[in-house]
Amino acid sequence: MVSFILRRVAGFIPVLFVIVSLSFFIMRLAPGGPFDQDRALPEQVRANIEARYHLDEPLWTQYFRYLGDVTRGDLGPSFRYPDRSVNELLGLGFPVSLLLGSCAMTVALLAGGTAGLLAGVRRNSLVDYLTMSLALGGVSVPNFVLGPILMLVFALGLGWLPVAGWGTWRHLILPSLTLGAFYAAYVARLTRAGMLEVIGQDFIRTARAKGLREAAVVLRHALPSAILPVVTYLGPASAAVLTGSVVIETIFSIPGIGRYFVGGALNRDYTLVLGTVVSYSVLLLTLNLAVDVLYAWLDPRVQIR
Amino acid sequence: MSGRLPHPSEVSPWHDALRRLRRNRLAMAGLALLVLFVTAGFLASWIAPYPYDKTDLRHGAKPPTFQHLLGTDELGRDLLTRTLFGARISFAVGILATLVSLTIGVTYGSLAGYVGGRVDHVMMRIVDILYGLPFMFFVILLMVLLGRNILNLFIALGAVQWLTMARIVRGQILSLRSREFVLSAHAMGASPRRILVRHLLPNALGPIVVYATLTVPAVMLEEAFLSFLGLGVQPPMASWGSLASEGAAAMEVYPWLIIFPGCALTVTLLSLNFLGDGLRDALDPQVTARR
Numbered sequence: 001m002v003s004f005i006l007r008r009v010a011g012f013i014p015v016l017f018v019i020v021s022l023s024f025f026i027m028r029l030a031p032g033g034p035f036d037q038d039r040a041l042p043e044q045v046r047a048n049i050e051a052r053y054h055l056d057e058p059l060w061t062q063y064f065r066y067l068g069d070v071t072r073g074d075l076g077p078s079f080r081y082p083d084r085s086v087n088e089l090l091g092l093g094f095p096v097s098l099l100l101g102s103c104a105m106t107v108a109l110l111a112g113g114t115a116g117l118l119a120g121v122r123r124n125s126l127v128d129y130l131t132m133s134l135a136l137g138g139v140s141v142p143n144f145v146l147g148p149i150l151m152l153v154f155a156l157g158l159g160w161l162p163v164a165g166w167g168t169w170r171h172l173i174l175p176s177l178t179l180g181a182f183y184a185a186y187v188a189r190l191t192r193a194g195m196l197e198v199i200g201q202d203f204i205r206t207a208r209a210k211g212l213r214e215a216a217v218v219l220r221h222a223l224p225s226a227i228l229p230v231v232t233y234l235g236p237a238s239a240a241v242l243t244g245s246v247v248i249e250t251i252f253s254i255p256g257i258g259r260y261f262v263g264g265a266l267n268r269d270y271t272l273v274l275g276t277v278v279s280y281s282v283l284l285l286t287l288n289l290a291v292d293v294l295y296a297w298l299d300p301r302v303q304i305r
Numbered sequence: 306m307s308g309r310l311p312h313p314s315e316v317s318p319w320h321d322a323l324r325r326l327r328r329n330r331l332a333m334a335g336l337a338l339l340v341l342f343v344t345a346g347f348l349a350s351w352i353a354p355y356p357y358d359k360t361d362l363r364h365g366a367k368p369p370t371f372q373h374l375l376g377t378d379e380l381g382r383d384l385l386t387r388t389l390f391g392a393r394i395s396f397a398v399g400i401l402a403t404l405v406s407l408t409i410g411v412t413y414g415s416l417a418g419y420v421g422g423r424v425d426h427v428m429m430r431i432v433d434i435l436y437g438l439p440f441m442f443f444v445i446l447l448m449v450l451l452g453r454n455i456l457n458l459f460i461a462l463g464a465v466q467w468l469t470m471a472r473i474v475r476g477q478i479l480s481l482r483s484r485e486f487v488l489s490a491h492a493m494g495a496s497p498r499r500i501l502v503r504h505l506l507p508n509a510l511g512p513i514v515v516y517a518t519l520t521v522p523a524v525m526l527e528e529a530f531l532s533f534l535g536l537g538v539q540p541p542m543a544s545w546g547s548l549a550s551e552g553a554a555a556m557e558v559y560p561w562l563i564i565f566p567g568c569a570l571t572v573t574l575l576s577l578n579f580l581g582d583g584l585r586d587a588l589d590p591q592v593t594a595r596r
Contacts, residue, residue: 015434026446140575142526144533144546145567148553156557236436243441247533251553261442262534265449277442 012285020070023277024063027270075275080267086275090257096166097256101241103172107180108187116191121218131188138185143244147178147251164253175252179244183237187230194226224298231298235291239284325587332583335576342573346392353386358541368561376561387543388569394544398459399525405463407517410470418478419501432468440465448536458537462524473516477509511588518584522577529570545570
């Protein structure tokens with residue numbers, strides 16, 4: 001197991017290398033730079049600034065310098081926030097985005113899992129129809145429509161929750177619900193399908209035959225196999241939650257790294273954008289690895305090699 | 306069952322699937338709504354009550370009235386008109402980007418599956434690696450840097466959506482490749498290209514069609530997502546995403562500006578999902594039986 005994890009972590013290196021190189025050259029080959037402003041800078045000032053950020057060197061030198069810095073964990077200075085390094089900016093934003101993302105995933109797994117479980121156990125009942133209709137609605141309402149509407153109803157209309165911003169747990173509720181809704185719906189559908197598939201199998205009949213209570217049959221015997229598709233889905237889902245949080249952070253004015261990413265891309269803040277992409281990728285790769293380990297733990301048939 | 310034996314053409318898998326699809330009311334309702342929306346979007350220039358960029362400041366930000374069935378925005382542009390034109394762009398992006406992803410995915414997947422062996426292994430390993438990349442960020446980067454026009458939009462979206470399609474096609478081709486009819490075509494001297502195009506791909510069409518139907522809503526959602534961030538369709542043109550974005554900015558005062566485009570997008574996505582689910586059930590009866 002340990003060697004499996006170590007080998008996978010070693011496998012991150014080429015992937016990260018591809019990501020860094022790809023983003024580096026996409027950013028650099030596009031027209032426009034961070035210091036192209038409406039008002040042209042005096043020639044000398046511009047040359048000084050470019051020398052400070054090594055922008056006057058050949059592209060290849062810059063590329064290898066950046067690779068070297070990243071290997072040492074230094075993401076460089078931000079071009080647009082002159083007094084801050086990218087590490088500092090991401091250090092501020094990352095915990096915020098991480099908290100938002102984990103809350104959204106918790107919403108998705110708890111709400112979606114419970115709904116899917118109930119619907120699967122009580123197939124073709126009222127509960128089943130209600131949750132499945134709700135789930136279909138859930139996968140069809142885009143989060144940038146759901147967010148403003150929730151805001152309109154619960155913050156502006158009823159005044160129960162703050163409209164936007166960050167700080168207390170009350171600020172977390174609407175963004176987490178908005179971000180988690182789609183995945184809750186999807187998880188509900190997956191859990192239900194998994195439940196239906198498992199519940200008719202022999203080992204469930206055996207469990208019932210030996211007189212176990214229904215709750216034990218469902219929770220201890222059926223559920224672990226039924227949620228395997230959900231576990232598989234966790235990898236892509238966490239990637240999508242990360243992406244989605246860019247929009248949610250914009251809607252609810254949350255100071256996470258999604259806003260740095262969009263702002264940085266618009267301002268050609270090369271280092272900030274690269275830094276965001278690198279940290280998102282590291283997070284994503286780690287989550288995918290965690291999912292694989294979890295999968296092997298839940299399904300004894302899967303061999304970790 | 307009537308006493309008459311069905312004509313062979315009526316029991317082909319496709320006829321069978323079509324019959325099952327027709328019996329699925331939700332899927333048919335979805336299809337009807339989609340046809341309606343696509344037609345309305347396509348005919349937008351003729352049926353829209355106003356030009357899409359005509360401003361009328363005296364009638365700005367009015368709730369729905371008989372002159373403006375869905376109300377107007379702050380510049381007095383008719384929301385019904387803008388929603389119709391938005392439909393055109395949203396559907397165009399959805400369909401074109403799906404075609405791009407279909408082309409890349411089918412070519413890549415069928416090559417990997419048909420050639421097999423080492424090549425297949427390497428090609429699929431590349432797909433695995435690409436799966437791990439945060440793709441939407443690359444799309445955002447591409448849109449910011451290459452300029453925000455609609456051509457770039459659907460190329461960027463299509464270029465990142467082909468991975469799952471490639472996997473599906475490769476799996477199909479791999480399992481079909483060693484079947485008797487392929488071997489016999491081989492024995493009769495058919496070229497690899499002919500085997501692939503005439504024998505393998507038509508048999509893999511079911512899953513391809515289903516997944517393509519499910520790609521359209523995914524792409525439309527991504528277009529809306531980009532437009533919402535201001536990185537997609539640029540004003541004065543509008544897609545449903547950019548309309549929702551303008552609506553969200555003004556929703557405290559003029560809630561109808563987000564409600565109508567939001568509903569249009571939601572209903573469309575819902576219909577596409579119904580249709581996709583229906584097609585999957587119709588083309589893959591085993592899945593239905595297991596449910």
